[in-house]
Amino acid sequence: xxxxxxxxxxxxxxxxxxxxxxxxxxxxxxxxxxxxxxxxxxxxxxxxxxxxxxxxxxxxxxxxxxxxxxxxxxxxxxxxxxxxxxxxxxxxxxxxxxxxxxxxxxxxxxxxxxxxxxxxxxxxxxxxxxxxxxxxxxxxxxxxxxxxxxxxxxxxxxxxxxxxxxxxxxxxxxxxxxxxxxxxxxxxxxxxxxxxxxxxxxxxxxxxxxxxxxxxxxxxxxxxxxxxxxxxxxxxxxxxxxxxxxxxxxxxxxxxxxxxxxxxxxxxxxxxxxxxxxxxxxxxxxxxxxxxxxxxxxxxxxxxxxxxxxxxxxxxxxxxxxxxxxxxxxxxxxxxxxxxxxxxxxxxxxxxxxxxxxxxxxxxxxxxxxxxxxxxxxxxxxxxxxxxxxxxxxxxxxxxxxxxxxxxxxxxxxxxxxxxxxxxxxxxxxxxxxxxxxxxxxxxxxxxxxxxxxxxxxxxxxxxxxxxxxxxxxxxxxxxxxxxxxxxxxxxxxxxxxxxxxxxxxxxxxxxxxxxxxxxxxxxxxxxxxxxxxxxxxxxxxxxxxxxxxxxxxxxxxxxxxxxxxxxxxxxxxxxxxxxxxxxxxxxxxxxxxxxxxxxxxx
Ligand SMILES: Cc1cc2nc3c(=O)[nH]c(=O)nc-3n(C[C@H](O)[C@H](O)[C@H](O)COP(=O)(O)OP(=O)(O)OC[C@H]3O[C@@H](n4cnc5c(N)ncnc54)[C@H](O)[C@@H]3O)c2cc1C
Numbered sequence: 001x002x003x004x005x006x007x008x009x010x011x012x013x014x015x016x017x018x019x020x021x022x023x024x025x026x027x028x029x030x031x032x033x034x035x036x037x038x039x040x041x042x043x044x045x046x047x048x049x050x051x052x053x054x055x056x057x058x059x060x061x062x063x064x065x066x067x068x069x070x071x072x073x074x075x076x077x078x079x080x081x082x083x084x085x086x087x088x089x090x091x092x093x094x095x096x097x098x099x100x101x102x103x104x105x106x107x108x109x110x111x112x113x114x115x116x117x118x119x120x121x122x123x124x125x126x127x128x129x130x131x132x133x134x135x136x137x138x139x140x141x142x143x144x145x146x147x148x149x150x151x152x153x154x155x156x157x158x159x160x161x162x163x164x165x166x167x168x169x170x171x172x173x174x175x176x177x178x179x180x181x182x183x184x185x186x187x188x189x190x191x192x193x194x195x196x197x198x199x200x201x202x203x204x205x206x207x208x209x210x211x212x213x214x215x216x217x218x219x220x221x222x223x224x225x226x227x228x229x230x231x232x233x234x235x236x237x238x239x240x241x242x243x244x245x246x247x248x249x250x251x252x253x254x255x256x257x258x259x260x261x262x263x264x265x266x267x268x269x270x271x272x273x274x275x276x277x278x279x280x281x282x283x284x285x286x287x288x289x290x291x292x293x294x295x296x297x298x299x300x301x302x303x304x305x306x307x308x309x310x311x312x313x314x315x316x317x318x319x320x321x322x323x324x325x326x327x328x329x330x331x332x333x334x335x336x337x338x339x340x341x342x343x344x345x346x347x348x349x350x351x352x353x354x355x356x357x358x359x360x361x362x363x364x365x366x367x368x369x370x371x372x373x374x375x376x377x378x379x380x381x382x383x384x385x386x387x388x389x390x391x392x393x394x395x396x397x398x399x400x401x402x403x404x405x406x407x408x409x410x411x412x413x414x415x416x417x418x419x420x421x422x423x424x425x426x427x428x429x430x431x432x433x434x435x436x437x438x439x440x441x442x443x444x445x446x447x448x449x450x451x452x453x454x455x456x457x458x459x460x461x462x463x464x465x466x467x468x469x470x471x472x473x474x475x476x477x478x479x480x481x482x483x484x485x486x487x488x489x490x491x492x493x494x495x496x497x498x499x500x501x502x503x504x505x506x507x508x509x510x511x512x513x514x515x516x517x518x519x520x521x522x523x524x525x526x527x528x529x530x531x532x533x534x535x536x537x538x539x540x541x542x543x544x545x546x547x548x549x550x551x552x553x554x555x556x557x558x559x560x561x562x563x564x565x566x567x568x569x570x571x572x573x574x575x576x577x578x579x580x581x582x583x584x585x586x587x588x589x590x591x592x593x594x595x596x597x598x599x600x601x602x603x
Pocket of ligand 1: 162163164165167168169170171172195196197198199256264437440441442443444445446447450
């Protein structure tokens with residue numbers, strides 16, 4: 001197998017011809033970097049991912065973390081790989097230079113990070129949590145907190161976690177009950193139980209820094225009463241060195257279907273002694289601050305899904321080219337040689353769905369990363385605000401749509417291998433199991449749909465939706481210039497109209513029948529917007545494939561790859577337009593029968 005779990009041709013094509021990401025280096029915040037340097041970083045990531053992350057992919061599945069003498073023991077390969085990641089400077093890749101980071105545009109940093117996720121997501125998770133925890137502290141932490149906690153995270157000495165969920169409060173974070181009591185020195189004593197916390201107990205590094213949501217005693221019910229705290233595993237002494245244990249007790253491990261190398265814990269705080277935390281930001285602002293990390297994690301989770309789809313695609317493609325089985329339907333001679341699997345129409349269908357998910361996912365992921373870069377660094381206030389709105393609008397769509405489309409891709413990858421795909425001789429069943437988490441965590445896809453329908457479409461007086469529809473219109477206009485993409489451009493216009501009409505219908509329904517009736521349609525709206533967005537992302541790629549090169553001088557191989565992009569876009573439209581239309585029809589129709597089902601009707 002080659003190390004290219006993320007196809008380098010396609011990655012460069014997206015960065016250079018679809019996103020024109022080199023223009024980011026014209027912004028003062030990124031002027032220290034250039035395209036050649038960014039390419040070298042991505043190449044280093046790809047090599048490191050293959051050499052250091054990939055070899056233990058199966059091993060971590062077979063050897064999940066265990067508790068020995070009250071401590072979590074991880075396979076040493078995790079620490080070795082994270083050490084190499086740190087040594088190569090990847091932890092501070094996107095952190096700001098004033099925080100000691102490299103300040104690379106996220107567009108390129110995420111292109112690099114995808115390599116690690118594709119090679120070994122269980123290890124990449126520790127890095128992702130750490131990097132986004134550091135980012136949260138950079139944005140919301142006090143200067144002293146940055147020095148004491150964020151800087152060691154970026155050095156790789158401390159590890160960050162996000163500690164939100166509780167046994168009775170997963171989707172409904174407003175119901176958390178962990179409490180925080182103000183101490184005389186201005187710190188807080190926390191007490192409660194946290195559930196599902198990833199990367200929260202191990203002996204790597206010098207300390208673990210939990211970013212924990214809790215309720216200050218007397219705070220109002222619901223999300224307005226939630227505050228955010230830094231809760232280190234070991235308290236720091238006055239010189240910032242980890243000293244005494246902070247009573248963050250491991251109550252147990254969760255034994256998971258996949259992503260087993262990422263330890264997942266139940267934690268008790270304030271049991272058998274005080275657990276001391278420092279507040280981040282203002283009281284009651286906890287969830288708002290935490291959204292810095294949650295939004296990044298939502299994108300990171302769906303990038304993980306894309307990485308699994310990419311890895312599965314490369315593996316099943318290689319297999320389909322190698323294994324011979326059967327003959328074409330019109331082959332008359334039973335003694336003629338069997339053909340490679342890739343010759344069969346049904347196998348090509350399954351490969352094409354995977355190519356669409358993997359490459360569409362990479363393009364979608366990096367489009368969002370580019371929005372994050374513009375949001376952070378564009379010179380015009382209006383441009384920054386618009387990028388922020390579009391990013392907010394698209395985040396739940398990327399999370400929900402890509403985690404499902406990429407899981408379907410892993411199913412197809414297994415199916416391409418036939419019986420072999422169902423065995424542990426190939427890593428596809430593991431990719432599938434690992435990937436199955438992504439529709440669940442970081443807000444289930446049901447919750448993402450509620451976010452889209454309940455908040456995002458009406459955000460900023462509907463401006464986010466307007467910006468989105470304008471992007472679709474721009475893409476259709478551009479695609480209409482090429483003969484091959486003109487019919488797709490017309491279809492995209494139709495989908496945009498369906499989105500617009502459906503959102504209006506939904507808001508009328510909310511006004512006439514109340515939010516419960518309207519929100520029962522949220523999954524249909526997600527299906528419509530997801531299919532529309534994915535079609536848009538592919539039409540952008542098809543237009544770029546046709547427009548960005550000189551066909552007369554290009555090599556045969558180059559022409560072939562580009563033609564393949566256009567055919568893939570056509571396949572995406574063939575599959576997605578009917579899905580979008582069906583969702584729009586459901587949104588326009590009667591209330592879903594499930595709404596009328598009473599508990600006892602379920603039998
Ligand atoms: C492996 C793993 C790692 C995780 N890592 C972390 C971590 O590091 N930190 C952390 O804080 N959390 C973490 N989580 C928690 C994760 O975010 C939650 O599992 C998730 O948010 C769902 O919560 P829940 O499991 O309590 O399910 P529930 O909230 O009980 O949901 C069950 C089902 O009901 C649906 N549902 C719930 N409420 C509604 C509603 N209002 N409307 C419609 N449908 C609804 C959901 O969509 C879902 O299908 C992790 C979870 C897992 C499995």
